[in-house]
Amino acid sequence: MESIGVLMACPMNTYLEQELERRFNLFKFWTVSDKTQFLKAQQNNIRAVVGNATAGADAELIDALPKLEIVSSFSVGLDKVDMVKCKEKGVRVTNTPDVLTDDVADLAIGLMLAVLRRLCESDRYVRSGKWKKGDYKLTTKVRFTGKTVGIIGLGRIGMAVAKRAEAFSCPINYYSRTEKPNLKYKYYPSVVELASNCHILVVACPLTEETRHIINREVIDALGPKGVLINIGRGPHVDERELVSALVEGRLGGAGLDVFENEPHVPEELFGLENVVLMPHVGSGTVETRKTMADLVLGNLEAHFLNKPLLTPVV
């Protein structure tokens, strides 16, 4: 398979890159200065694209690669892949579901604890030497146990978040496109209603045209000055400008954010806020899981080129 051309959309994982290089004819898109020229020159060579949450295969790229057979995403979210175009052209698409569910859910709970219990502020307080200088000034630390958690999207990740939160005696409410039968969690037919009925709101749904800016001014107002938003979905789920002004003005109680509208850009107004915890998009970011995800990407590509059934196809 060393002659099969694979285009890697952006840097994502050293092990994956090395393996792709070893097994295929790997092109690293980010090292190319003139991308248009490159695509013209290589259009008959590239049969696969490997993307992730940052860069995938949009309509333009798919059109520029007439020999494209498969897009294998190093992520579970496929918002960076033009799925309509892929279906049209018969391009297969795979992702990495299940293997990262636990890590993303763990991070969601970690962010909840970090925001409510001010873990980062406390850590900074000790490191700065302030503890030695005097009694710890109690800022508004809030108990996590028993707080109502509202989950947007009760798929694999949403359910995993719910299971963990339940261990802290948190009542669980949710919003989903359709109500799920036989669940002990309470369903709300709109995000605004859900936001009005929870202390902590978690975004755990896929990013689509419908869910873009699903967290808007109205939802933020409903969540309120004691409410906390946790985003482990995609940056564009949230109207970031509205979120920033709500946090700065104290109209929202706090936020734990792993994703942003224009990564790697993070709004600077958030930097001074102790009720905000910021992560550099590492929901699935553990050594173990990233290796498992990489193996899944490689496994899907190999299966495809060996005419075997794909491991985790979406189309």
Add this chain to the structure above:
Amino acid sequence: MEAYHGHGKEKESQDLPRVLLFKPPPDFHLFGDECFSSNKFKFLKAWESPLPLDQFLKTHAQSVEAILSSGGAPVTAETLRLMPAVRLVMTTSAGLNHVDIAECRRRGITVANAGNVFSEDVADLAVGLLIDLLRNISASDRFVKQWLRPRQAAEGDCYSLGIGSKLGGKRVGIVGLGSIGSLVAKRLDAFGCSISYNSRTKKPSVSYPFYSNVCELAANCDILIICCGLTAETHHMINKQVLSALGKEGVVINIGRGPIIDEQELVRCLVQGEIKGAGLDVFENEPDVPKELLALDNVVLSPHCAVFTWETFKDRQKLVVENLEAFFSNKPLLTKIVDND
């Protein structure tokens, strides 16, 4: 304030039984002086007197029957000798290492703590410190906000920005399966961790595997969580041998008391990479924290504040007042000391 009391009210107040406070409780700073108030007792505030403590006690506290110890104000044999009328020592903490329990027993003094009122908050902090540690939450937040750059990641170093270590499937060893330890276990169970424990005695109603010594527990887990109290037996229980058994991939979380861990040894292990990381709410000489720790990204530090939530303060104030009122009415206390594990 007193100037406004009518003569009658002052007399009433004079008849109220008194409870000795050595130091102002943190609650006073945050909620004002009235947060523990009751019409069944009043406080004798030692810190308001210019007299040294022993003189103050000899002069003013001879008929005082109850002590409220807060902020770790020690209740020593010496103190108790100076207060012959004491029948109750109430502490606002769960920990009792600052109270001379043996002396209290000898004198027939009832000791009451804050029971389980904040067990959940402490358990939550243990889990929070653990996830923060494994997933580099504080380190990443620091980086994104540009407070401090993480140390340069070596090739394959899993502390390269934000990339952490999976929690699910890890083996958790809980030292001390009391009310706090049990709540930690319940929580981590939901994250897919396997739980085992060490305790003074095995708990028959618990299905988690029991290890009769801490070293063996450490050898069989990836994450060691200290949830026990500080006693003569547990002092420096987490020592070189235990940390060595825990190993290079192991992490330790301490929400008990600093002296349960040989801190010097812990620091050495962390600096030399003999264990992977630590999450610490308590230290041997608070508020001093070994300066080596301040420079490490594989530690998460917390200023002994596991119980500092609004809800716990409120719950605890209610409990303290109810216990003291019960005591002075000769009714059973809500919490007395119970020997955990």
